[in-house]
Structure formats: structure tokens, C-alpha cells
Amino acid sequence: MTHDHDLVLRPTEAQTAAALAPPPGRTGGDLVVETLQGLGATTVFGLPGQHALGVFDAVRRSDLRLVTLRVENNAGFAADAYGRLTGEAAPLLLSTGPGALTSLSALQEAAAASAPVVAVCSQVPTPGLGGGRRGHLHELRDQQASVRDIVKSVHTARTQSQIPSAIAEAWESALTAPHGPVWVEIPEDVIRAETVIPQVTGVDATPHDLAPRPELTALAAHWLETATRPVIIAGGGVVRSDAAKKLRQLAERINAPVVTTFGGKGAFPWHHPLSLQSWLEDRHMTGFLEDADVLLVVGSGLGELSSNYHTFLPTGRVVQIEADLGKLESNHPALGIHADARLALQALLETVGVREDPYAPERVRMVLGEIEARLADQGLGHAACPERQALAAVRAALPARSPSFWDMTILGYWAWSAFDPAHPNTMHSAQGAGGLGYAFPAALGAAVAEPGTPVLAVSGDGGAMYSIAELATARQHDLDVTWLIVDDGGYGILREYMTDAFGTPATDATELARPDFAALAESFGVPAVTTSPDALRADLAKALATPGPSVVVLPTTFRMFAPTHLA
Numbered sequence: 001m002t003h004d005h006d007l008v009l010r011p012t013e014a015q016t017a018a019a020l021a022p023p024p025g026r027t028g029g030d031l032v033v034e035t036l037q038g039l040g041a042t043t044v045f046g047l048p049g050q051h052a053l054g055v056f057d058a059v060r061r062s063d064l065r066l067v068t069l070r071v072e073n074n075a076g077f078a079a080d081a082y083g084r085l086t087g088e089a090a091p092l093l094l095s096t097g098p099g100a101l102t103s104l105s106a107l108q109e110a111a112a113a114s115a116p117v118v119a120v121c122s123q124v125p126t127p128g129l130g131g132g133r134r135g136h137l138h139e140l141r142d143q144q145a146s147v148r149d150i151v152k153s154v155h156t157a158r159t160q161s162q163i164p165s166a167i168a169e170a171w172e173s174a175l176t177a178p179h180g181p182v183w184v185e186i187p188e189d190v191i192r193a194e195t196v197i198p199q200v201t202g203v204d205a206t207p208h209d210l211a212p213r214p215e216l217t218a219l220a221a222h223w224l225e226t227a228t229r230p231v232i233i234a235g236g237g238v239v240r241s242d243a244a245k246k247l248r249q250l251a252e253r254i255n256a257p258v259v260t261t262f263g264g265k266g267a268f269p270w271h272h273p274l275s276l277q278s279w280l281e282d283r284h285m286t287g288f289l290e291d292a293d294v295l296l297v298v299g300s301g302l303g304e305l306s307s308n309y310h311t312f313l314p315t316g317r318v319v320q321i322e323a324d325l326g327k328l329e330s331n332h333p334a335l336g337i338h339a340d341a342r343l344a345l346q347a348l349l350e351t352v353g354v355r356e357d358p359y360a361p362e363r364v365r366m367v368l369g370e371i372e373a374r375l376a377d378q379g380l381g382h383a384a385c386p387e388r389q390a391l392a393a394v395r396a397a398l399p400a401r402s403p404s405f406w407d408m409t410i411l412g413y414w415a416w417s418a419f420d421p422a423h424p425n426t427m428h429s430a431q432g433a434g435g436l437g438y439a440f441p442a443a444l445g446a447a448v449a450e451p452g453t454p455v456l457a458v459s460g461d462g463g464a465m466y467s468i469a470e471l472a473t474a475r476q477h478d479l480d481v482t483w484l485i486v487d488d489g490g491y492g493i494l495r496e497y498m499t500d501a502f503g504t505p506a507t508d509a510t511e512l513a514r515p516d517f518a519a520l521a522e523s524f525g526v527p528a529v530t531t532s533p534d535a536l537r538a539d540l541a542k543a544l545a546t547p548g549p550s551v552v553v554l555p556t557t558f559r560m561f562a563p564t565h566l567a
Helices: 013-020 028-038 050-060 072-086 098-102 104-113 143-147 160-175 188-192 214-225 236-240 244-254 283-290 341-349 360-377 386-397 410-418 439-449 470-477 492-502 517-523 536-545
Strands: 043-046 065-068 090-094 117-123 153-156 182-187 230-234 258-260 294-298 317-322 335-338 404-406 427-429 455-460 481-487 528-530 550-555
Touching (some): 028 050, 028 160, 065 072, 098 104, 117 143, 117 160, 143 153, 143 182, 317 341, 404 410, 517 528, 517 550
Parallel strands (some): 043 065, 043 090, 090 117, 404 427, 404 455
16 A cells, blocks of 8 residues: 655656756856856956956846946056955956956965955967967967066866856865965857756855964963064064064063054054054164064064165064065065964963063053154154145044045155054055056955045055056946045155165156146046145044045145155
């Protein structure tokens, strides 16, 4: 006797095949999009190009938010900022040849700043790979060779079945410490062809933890606990690993003064009694660091800017915690600890004892006072320094939690040393690679990452011309970015460098014809105002409080404080 519940209706072979068959019209581009979504992406940046249209068509049919900029390099800067602020991998969609090459300086900045960008780039059709010169549009003999020395890793999908694995491997690489940009290449014919591969549903990319070796952190803890004059240099690795609170705990436990590198701005509270702030380009700070009997360097390679142009020569023991193995002990012998800053600081906190030092805050006040006196001797004291007054106006107008992005301009150089970022991961610049045009497109990416939060970009007139086209992007996407353009009629910092080095600038190179920036912004439908040093605070505050994009133009000429590494 058969009961109803004993009946099992198994699907026929045809029914099973029909259920597994992909919907008609799916292509390799859909595999790209499905993989990105499976890995957690919600937003992609990029620019369409002929070979990559299959990917953009798949994006159009998906739930991904597409933010298109006007230049590939600027799209890369936007993705960089999105990755810095969110800690997530930021997809960057590129096309073959010129589109790929135009993105390189943005990828160099992402590499220097350890920003997790996943560049997915098209390639010429498969028959054109391998160095054969078939004359395809956008053809390069070896496109990967152009990026291999810039990005963290390179991945290729030559068939549709390889797409999910290639992107997942790249995603994992981008998010494993040290973070960085990665590159995925897919030929046009693989992207555009219909696929029989089922929808991507099971994809995973788990970043590897980079934990310190315990015998090294135990020794470092002993050195710090028994030191007479310990000092901490906190770099960008502290910010990227979200370790600012652990850094503060350690500094307070051992009473060690802390200076932050320009990439580590915000890693330690600016007005803390142990804060040396960020005055690294100063001989008094260099001497203070050299006098430390134990120097803990966290998340910094002590490169050119962090070492006062390689004039810093430590005399005591050095402990260096660095996730990038290539930077470990690259400039100074040290007890090198290859680890993520957060995990290493946690290990130190579990081991190090309390070190009493009632004189540490006084030593901090003394060196900051010496720095202030040197600036005053140049006529750059607080009361008489237009550059510092401008920074104070920016700080007063900018909400404490709002991110700011600074171009390679004189006011940006001042900000490296003198600007209070208020919170970790809120001040960013292009000081990693040092290219122009970073601030505004990066600020656009930040506005996408943090909707509802006003964002500030600061550029000179020379740097602004690199990204002026992105005013259209800001208006199109209605992004909440205020752009402060300091108009001094040229490449101001290069004008100063040439005058210092050669006695006079090459005016044909440093002096620039430029537009009426306020009128140009208005032509894009972006409200703009021309301000003055006295009105800067009020005009910035008004622009930042008004939703949507805006431009504030400050016609003035700033000057830089005298360098100390030549003394």
C-alpha cells in the first residue's frame, strides 16, 4: 500500500537542465557583476570604453550603483577615497589601452597609500593576446607590463569560467594587509559572449590576518617598558587598520610622546598632552626623535617626508611595525615586526607594563615651543601667518567628522604639519605618490562613501585644472563636496622650490593662464563664490552647510616655511 507522503516527484532531466540554465542574454560581463556583488560590492567607479561595454551593460541591468567620472585617472582617485573611508575594496571599471594607461597615476597613489582598489580592465580579443600585433583598437604589446610594477597583484581571466576566481583572488589580495590596488584583465570577446555558466552565488574572498610573532612583541614590550625616553611615530598603517584607540592606550600606558606622519594624520589626538602633532619637517622634531632611546615606528616606512628628507638618524633602539615587507627596515636597522598595526599594538598592550614618566608632557611642550619659535623667526607665528590663519578658518568651518582631501598645493603642505584632522581617517592627501589633481575627484568618491556628510577638497589653481571636468560629475550625481581653490596664478609650490634652488622660477613653466573659476563652476550649474582671507571661514561654512556641490575661490599667494633638512 502506498501513502501520499511516500510519493517523491523527482524533476526530469529536462526540468533540471532548465532550472540550471542561465537566463538568456547573460554574458561574461554578468559574471563580472555577479562576482562583485557576491563579494559585497554595492558601488563601482569607472568610465566606459569600447572593449568594456559588456561589463557596463551588465552593470546597467544590476543593482550596483555606477559612478562615472570624466577621466579614468579621476575615477581611480574617487575609488581610492572610497576604499580609504570604507575599508572596503572599491571596484574600478576600465577599458583597454588609453583608458587603462590614463588610470596609472591614480593606481600609484592607491599603492602608496595602501588603498584597496580592484581595477577590472578589458583587453583586446583573445586572439590578440600574447604579443602578436593584430592591429586591434587600443592594442598594447603587453598591457599588464604597464601596471605590474604599480599594483599589488595582477590577475587574468582568459575564459568565462575563470572570471569569478580571478576577481575573488584579486579582492582578497586588495584587502589583505597591506591593502593596495590590484588589477584584473578580461578580453573583450570573453566579456561579450553569452555564457552557459550559472549565476554566481558561491564566491568568497577572505583576507589573511597578518599577526606579529610573539617573541618579537615580547622583546619590544620589554624595551618600551624599561626605556628612559621612548617616542612613537604613528604612520598611515595605524589609520588604515583602525588602531588609533589602541595606539592611544599604549602611549598613555608607557607615557610616550607620539608624532604622526603626514599619512597618519588623526592617528593620535592633536591636543593630547603627549601629542607632538605632525611637525616632521622641522630640525627640532628630528633632534627630539633622534634622542629617543627606544623609538616605536608603527605603520610607517620612514620614507622621505617622514624622515625630514632622510636627515633623521636615530641613535637609540628602533622597533618598526610594518605590514609591507618591502618597507620593513628599508631605511633604518630595527627590530622589524612584520604585522598589521592593529594586531601588533594589541599584542604589545597584552604584554607591556605601566611606565611612569611625569616629565613626558613637559618634553612635548618644549619641542613644540622650539618649533613655534622657529616659525616666528620667519614671520610665521600664529598671529602673523596667513597660511595658519587659513588653516584655522578651514578647521572652524569644517564639521569635525567631515573628511577633507588636499592636493599638492602650498596650503596642503602646511596642512600636513599644522592642520588638526579632529578624528582618524578624516584627512587625506596625495603625499604618497605626489601627483596633482587628487583632491576633488577623491572628495567625490568620499561623498559617495558617506552620503549626507559634507566633504571638503582643497586645490591650487594648477592642480584644479587637472580635474575641472569633474564639476560635471559633481553636478550629475549631486555630490555634497565643497571645493576650495586657492588661486595664486601658477604652480605655487614649484615656484617656491625653483626660487629656493635656482634664485628665480622658470615663469613659462610655473605661471599659468587660468579661467574665472567661479564663473566656470556656475556654467556647470555649481554655485560658487570668490572669497577673501577674512571671509573664508564664513563662506566655507555656508558652502559646507548647503547640500550639493559648491566652489569657493580664494585668490591669494601663500608661502612655505623654510626647509630645515638643508641646515
